[in-house]
Amino acid sequence: MKALTIVLFALLLGLPSVIAEQYRDFTAGMKACHESYHALADMPNKTGRQAIHHAERMASIYEDMIGFWRQRNAAAAKWAEQGKAALVVLAAAAYSGDSARANEAFATVGQTCKECHDARRVKLPDGHYEFKHQW
Numbered sequence: 001m002k003a004l005t006i007v008l009f010a011l012l013l014g015l016p017s018v019i020a021e022q023y024r025d026f027t028a029g030m031k032a033c034h035e036s037y038h039a040l041a042d043m044p045n046k047t048g049r050q051a052i053h054h055a056e057r058m059a060s061i062y063e064d065m066i067g068f069w070r071q072r073n074a075a076a077a078k079w080a081e082q083g084k085a086a087l088v089v090l091a092a093a094a095y096s097g098d099s100a101r102a103n104e105a106f107a108t109v110g111q112t113c114k115e116c117h118d119a120r121r122v123k124l125p126d127g128h129y130e131f132k133h134q135w
């Protein structure tokens with residue numbers, strides 16, 4: 001019984017730090033998305049090795065985001081899924097050299113950034129961003 005109490009207590013203490021770490025990972029993912037998004041925006045064709053690299057990097061961040069949002073907000077999880085699907089199309093189009101398809105997929109990805117930010121992100125007075133905590 002005593003052992004069980006100790007285990008439960010340890011879990012309770014540990015939980016906030018697990019959550020804090022998830023949020024830190026999320027913000028790190030956003031920063032990486034920002035870099036890759038702008039790298040792609042600067043490429044008129046969005047094809048070739050660098051375009052594939054950035055599309056795959058974002059696809060893996062979006063994949064993590066799907067799990068993150070499924071526990072918190074269904075609409076945001078849907079935008080993460082749509083963005084992931086568009087990033088897979090973008091990576092394939094970049095690989096096959098199909099610039100029109102790559103540009104179209106990139107525009108879809110950009111919409112998911114905007115939709116989710118409008119719904120789930122707030123700008124603080126100091127210019128930093130935070131989560132809208134209503135889930």
Ligand code: HEC
Pocket residue numbers: 023026027028030031033034037058065069076077079080083109110112113114116117120121122128129130131132
């Ligand atoms: C499904 C939701 C969602 C999607 C999709 C999404 N974001 Fe975010 N983003 C957020 C939330 C919520 C925050 C605020 C929390 C934070 O800053 O970590 C944020 C914060 C950011 C920040 C600020 C990070 C910081 O320093 O605090 C940047 C930059 C960013 N997003 C870029 C992007 C880009 C670029 C895309 C699209 C390629 C994107 N995001 C897609 C939800 C999303």
